[in-house]
Amino acid sequence: MKETVLSVKNLTVSFKTHGGMVQAVRDVSFDLYQGETLAIVGESGSGKSVTSKSIMGLLSPNAVIEKGEILYNGTNLLKLSENDFSKYRGADIAMVFQDPMTSLNPVMTIGDQISESLINNLKYTKEQAKARSLELISLVGIDSPEKRFKQYPHQFSGGMRQRIVIAIALSCNPKILICDEPTTALDVTTQAQILELIKDLQQHFGVSVIFITHDLGVVANMSDRVGVMYAGKIVEIGTVEDVYYDPRHPYTWGLLASIPAFQAKGVELYAIPGAPPQMINPPKGDAFSLRSDWSMKVDFVHQPPMFKISETHSAATWLLHPNAPKVDRPAQLQERINVLMRMHEGGKNE
Amino acid sequence: MSNVLLKVEHLKQYFKLDRKSKVKAVDDVSFDIYEGETFGLVGESGSGKTTIGRSIIRLYDITGGNVTFEGKQASGKLKKEERASIARNMQMIFQDPMACLNPRMNIRDIVAEGIDIHKLAKTKEERDEMVYAILAKVGLAREHAGRYPHEFSGGQRQRIGIARALITNPKLVICDEPISALDVSIQSQVVNLLKKLQKELGLTYLFIAHDLSMVRYISDRIAVMHKGKIVELADAEELYNNPLHPYTRSLMSAIPTPDPKSEKQRARFAYDPSQHDYTTDEPKMREIRPKHFIYCNEKEFQAYQTEIA
Ligand SMILES: Nc1ncnc2c1ncn2[C@@H]1O[C@H](COP(=O)(O)OP(=O)(O)OP(=O)(O)O)[C@@H](O)[C@H]1O
Ligand SMILES: Nc1ncnc2c1ncn2[C@@H]1O[C@H](COP(=O)(O)OP(=O)(O)OP(=O)(O)O)[C@@H](O)[C@H]1O
Ligand SMILES: [Mg+2]
Ligand SMILES: [Mg+2]
Numbered sequence: 001m002k003e004t005v006l007s008v009k010n011l012t013v014s015f016k017t018h019g020g021m022v023q024a025v026r027d028v029s030f031d032l033y034q035g036e037t038l039a040i041v042g043e044s045g046s047g048k049s050v051t052s053k054s055i056m057g058l059l060s061p062n063a064v065i066e067k068g069e070i071l072y073n074g075t076n077l078l079k080l081s082e083n084d085f086s087k088y089r090g091a092d093i094a095m096v097f098q099d100p101m102t103s104l105n106p107v108m109t110i111g112d113q114i115s116e117s118l119i120n121n122l123k124y125t126k127e128q129a130k131a132r133s134l135e136l137i138s139l140v141g142i143d144s145p146e147k148r149f150k151q152y153p154h155q156f157s158g159g160m161r162q163r164i165v166i167a168i169a170l171s172c173n174p175k176i177l178i179c180d181e182p183t184t185a186l187d188v189t190t191q192a193q194i195l196e197l198i199k200d201l202q203q204h205f206g207v208s209v210i211f212i213t214h215d216l217g218v219v220a221n222m223s224d225r226v227g228v229m230y231a232g233k234i235v236e237i238g239t240v241e242d243v244y245y246d247p248r249h250p251y252t253w254g255l256l257a258s259i260p261a262f263q264a265k266g267v268e269l270y271a272i273p274g275a276p277p278q279m280i281n282p283p284k285g286d287a288f289s290l291r292s293d294w295s296m297k298v299d300f301v302h303q304p305p306m307f308k309i310s311e312t313h314s315a316a317t318w319l320l321h322p323n324a325p326k327v328d329r330p331a332q333l334q335e336r337i338n339v340l341m342r343m344h345e346g347g348k349n350e
Numbered sequence: 351m352s353n354v355l356l357k358v359e360h361l362k363q364y365f366k367l368d369r370k371s372k373v374k375a376v377d378d379v380s381f382d383i384y385e386g387e388t389f390g391l392v393g394e395s396g397s398g399k400t401t402i403g404r405s406i407i408r409l410y411d412i413t414g415g416n417v418t419f420e421g422k423q424a425s426g427k428l429k430k431e432e433r434a435s436i437a438r439n440m441q442m443i444f445q446d447p448m449a450c451l452n453p454r455m456n457i458r459d460i461v462a463e464g465i466d467i468h469k470l471a472k473t474k475e476e477r478d479e480m481v482y483a484i485l486a487k488v489g490l491a492r493e494h495a496g497r498y499p500h501e502f503s504g505g506q507r508q509r510i511g512i513a514r515a516l517i518t519n520p521k522l523v524i525c526d527e528p529i530s531a532l533d534v535s536i537q538s539q540v541v542n543l544l545k546k547l548q549k550e551l552g553l554t555y556l557f558i559a560h561d562l563s564m565v566r567y568i569s570d571r572i573a574v575m576h577k578g579k580i581v582e583l584a585d586a587e588e589l590y591n592n593p594l595h596p597y598t599r600s601l602m603s604a605i606p607t608p609d610p611k612s613e614k615q616r617a618r619f620a621y622d623p624s625q626h627d628y629t630t631d632e633p634k635m636r637e638i639r640p641k642h643f644i645y646c647n648e649k650e651f652q653a654y655q656t657e658i659a
Contacts, residue, residue, distance in 0.1 A: 043533040044504075158395070187395040187560055192604040192618050214534050217563075217606030221613040240610040258538040259608050260567035265586075268545070269538035269567070275503045276533070344611045 002033040005208050006055070006093075006176055011068035013050055013059065020280045024050040026232035027067070032176065037202065037209040039219040039240075041255070042229030043276055048212045051229075052178045054078070055210070056095050057085040072176075091121045094169035098181035100161035103168075104153040110137070111149030114168050121172045136167040140197060159190035163197065170201060177202075178210045183218065195222055216259055220244060225312070228252050231277050231287035238313030245337055247329070248315040250292040257333040270332055286317065294319060294327055355420060355554050356383040356406070356522055362414035363398070363405045375401040377578035378415070380635065383522070388548070388555040390569030390586065392562055392601070397575040399558045403524040406556070407440050408433070419522070438468050441515035445527035447507035451499040457510055458495040461485065464518040484513045487550075488543060505536035509543065516547065524556045529564065541568060562605050566590055571641075574598045576621075580635070584642035594654050595644050597621045626650070 013025040025047040032038050040048050053059050055070055057077060070077040077088065097103050105113060114136055115129035124132065130149070137145035140163040153161055162182060169177060179198065183191035195218065202209055211222050219226050220240055227237040228251065236249040247253055257270035274291040277283050283290055289299035298304075298318050307320035318324055328334065363376040376398045383389045391399045405412050408425070417425035424436050441464075444450045451460055461481050464470070471477035482492040488509040499507060508528060515523055525544065529537040541564065547553060559565045565572060566586050573583040574597065582595040593599045600621035606613060626633070631647040638644050638654050646654065 043535050188562065188601065188604045189394050189621075192606075195606075196618070215606070216534070216608040217613070220608050220610040221606040221616070244608060244610050255534060256608065258535060259563070260538070260541070260561075261563040261607050263567050265567065268542050271538035271542055272535040273539075275505060275536070340609050340611070 002036075004031045005034050005072070006032040007069075007071040008032075008051070008055070009069050009071065011051065011054060011070065012066040013047075013054055014064050014066055015060070016062045016064065017280075021064075022279045023282055024232055024279060025054070026282070028229075028232070028234055029068075030227055030234060030237060032208050032210060033225075034208055035202075035206050036225060037211050037223040039211045039213060039223035039226040040229055040234075041212075041214055041216060041219055041226060043214060045276055045279065046229040047232040048229055049180055052095065052180050052210060052212060055176075055178060056089060056093060057082070058089075058095075090117060090174070091172045092174055093176045093178065094172070094174040095178040095180065096162070096165050096169050096182045098184050100158065100165045101153065103165050104161060106153055109150055109152055110156070110164055114164070114171055117168050117171045132171070133167075136171055137164075139170075139201070140164070140167045141193070157190075159186055159193065162186065162190075162194055166194070166197065166201070170205065170207075173205060174207060176210070177207045178212070180212045181214070182211075184213070184215075191218070198222070216244075216255065217261070228255070231282055232279060233287065233316065235288065235317070236315040238309070238315075242310070242313035245341060246309075246313070247333075248309060248313075248320060249288075249317045250294045250319070251288045252315070253329050253333055254291075257330045257336075262336050262339070263332070267332070270330055296324070352385045352387070354382045355385040356424075356556075357418040358382070358402075358406065358415070359417075360415040361402065361405060361412060361417065363401050363410060364413040374578045376405065379575075379578070379580050380415075381573055381580065381583060383554060383556060385521075385554055386548075386552055387570040388557050388568055390565040390572040391556065391558045391575060392560070392565050392572060393575030394601070395560075396577075398578045399575055400526055402575075403442060403526050403556060403558060407442055407524060408436065434468065438464070438518045439520050440522045440524065441518065441520040442524040442526060443508075443511050443515050443528045445530050447504065447511045447531070448499060451507060451510060451514075453499055456496055456498055457485075457490075460499070460510060461495075461513045461517055463514065468518055470518065480517065481513075484517050487516070487547065488513045503536075504532050505539060508532060508536075508540050512540075512543065512547070516551070516553075519551075520553070522554045522556065524558070526558045527560065528557075530560060537564070544568070562601065563607070574601065577623075579645060580643075581645045582643065583635070584639075588639070588642055592639075592642075592658065594638065594642075594658070595646070596625065597623075 009029050011025055011028045015022040015024055028051055042048055065078055111133055114133040118124040118129040118132055134145040134149060137148055142148055142160060142163055183194050213219060223240055225239050226243050227234045230251045236243060236252045247256055254272035260269055263269055272291055277287055285301050286299040286304050289295040296318060304316045304318045306314045306316045308314045319327060359380050361376055361379045365373045365375055367373060393399055404410055406417055412425055458481050462477055465477050465480055471480055481495055485492060490509055529540050557568055569586045572586050572589050573580045576597045582598045593602050600619055603618045628647060631649050633645055633647045635643045635645055636651050
């Protein structure tokens with residue numbers, strides 16, 4: 001049995017805006033297991049960052065937590081005062097953001113920034129903090145730590161800055177590391193290096209990782225499990241094998257089918273029609289039904305519950321109801337899955 | 351074989367940093383783009399892709415080399431009519447649709463800018479009709495013409511960017527990461543649109559991108575750039591199936607694919623430029639197979655040939 005380190009239960013977060021309440025996260029539940037990487041994917045505005053900021057206690061002042069709890073070591077983080085939360089942030093749960101510049105102070109040396117976190121959270125002396133900072137700089141793969149310690153962020157490339165942010169995030173040996181699109185701003189080569197770094201460090205420190213991205217290639221590379229978000233909800237969750245080789249929600253089908261990776265030339269790419277919904281008045285029922293070719297009457301009226309497909313795999317679509325008609329996935333997607341399955345079967349026999 | 355539409359020869363674009371130092375953003379690059387094809391340009395950040403695009407459409411005074419378009423001189427000093435003809439026939443689509451759309455102009459005026467500059471319409475009615483026609487082509491309604499950029503989604507804004515580029519009826523469209531800023535679910539809509547328009551209007555694309563799987567899907571031929579130079583150029587499938595230059599191989603090995611089982615085993619290898627010894631035996635573009643070029647010296651060329659034999 002896997003040990004659960006963090007449990008998000010029925011999290012519901014809205015924002016007060018001039019136009020009305022934006023229902024950013026709607027009844028999201030998931031567990032994070034010890035030592036695993038759980039990816040969260042979904043299009044822009046689907047609620048990925050709001051979910052992670054809720055865990056970090058970093059929601060903006062206009063946020064309203066309508067419902068739910070986030071359990072860590074038996075404590076509901078959502079009930080903590082800012083003062084108590086700051087004891088967990090950084091020390092137990094740390095975060096790496098997309099743009100390293102937003103988390104680095106441009107007028108402070110890299111060394112001081114890493115040391116600061118050690119001095120504040122772990123009560124290191126200045127000397128101890130410096131020694132540990134130098135170790136961390138080498139650990140994230142940057143040469144000449146002594147020289148780098150004294151430099152400022154603008155003297156680093158984008159990839160190196162992200163390494164520093166990771167060094168700061170890991171400085172206090174957190175149990176949970178949340179990475180919110182840590183490589184989106186980087187090119188493929190640098191991205192590959194950062195992903196490898198995160199994986200190495202994870203093995204080294206045994207942290208549990210929540211990895212947010214919209215790149216399904218990155219998810220396949222990084223994670224053990226993946227949750228697919230759409231319009232503030234997790235619509236499908238399972239192991240990466242469950243979700244990539246046996247996807248069940250029409251939105252997951254659309255996401256996977258529109259990847260050009262295995263697409264033959266000359267054949268049109270599969271495209272999900274329409275645009276993501278407005279979250280001030282989210283659609284009734286299954287929010288994806290307006291863009292789905294598989295919608296049934298019930299989809300426009302009732303929210304589908306999470307249907308369990310296996311011990312590891314669930315999806316929220318009425319197509320999984322016992323009385324639902326049997327439908328096929330998009331042909332292009334099914335064909336690709338078949339090809340991959342045959343390829344992997346073949347590999348086993350060799 | 352179709353005609354060469356754009357010929358780039360020994361293009362150099364250097365930028366002065368200060369009195370002593372300069373960046374060789376593009377350093378002696380040559381390639382042809384054929385009429386009706388999609389020519390993909392890939393390479394890491396800072397390799398010079400955007401600079402090539404901007405040099406071709408004359409946003410910079412080039413440091414060296416030569417550009418010809420439809421057999422006519424297109425770089426260096428030109429007459430006013432020649433410059434106008436190039437501006438009309440070469441257009442650019444950018445990564446961030448919002449950055450290039452003036453927020454205080456409505457869609458009609460944004461799209462019609464090319465008409466106004468090149469005086470392509472005689473009356474206001476004719477101008478409107480041209481705008482409506484191109485909006486329809488990119489999948490927007492004429493009702494959208496009176497609205498402002500902030501009222502549109504990212505995907506719709508990119509459609510506006512495309513309409514604005516196509517209004518002058520260009521032959522060559524330089525697409526600089528046109529889908530990178532868009533959501534996955536919207537990216538394929540825009541790529542399908544670009545493909546459809548290419549067929550209908552006989553357009554030629556120079557397609558710049560980071561996303562190698564998208565470039566492979568959309569391009570007929572692909573050039574791989576590294577530090578201001580093209581290191582390999584071949585048909586898209588040839589390049590993906592038989593990459594030869596170590597930088598191309600390293601780049602390919604870094605692309606994550608949406609297949610968890612193969613991803614868990616994928617080995618990435620790094621590129622080390624110091625493996626080339628160009629001190630005496632000098633490198634240049636050499637054709638290793640028909641239409642497959644590699645930047646290498648004579649010794650490396652021989653080694654590649656043994657490898658593919
Ligand atoms: N401070 C805020 N005030 C009002 N609305 C907000 C605020 N923060 C987020 N939202 C809204 O909440 C929804 C979810 O946003 P979130 O940032 O979680 O999306 P995301 O999935 O991380 O998207 P992206 O991929 O673009 O980062 C969006 O509709 C967003 O506009
Ligand atoms: N106007 C300029 N002045 C000085 N240097 C420049 C200028 N434009 C580009 N450069 C430099 O030229 C090099 C190539 O830049 P370019 O923007 O062409 O790269 P790119 O391949 O398009 O990268 P990206 O994928 O990040 O868009 C970089 O080192 C860049 O810093
Ligand atoms: Mg986000
Ligand atoms: Mg660029």
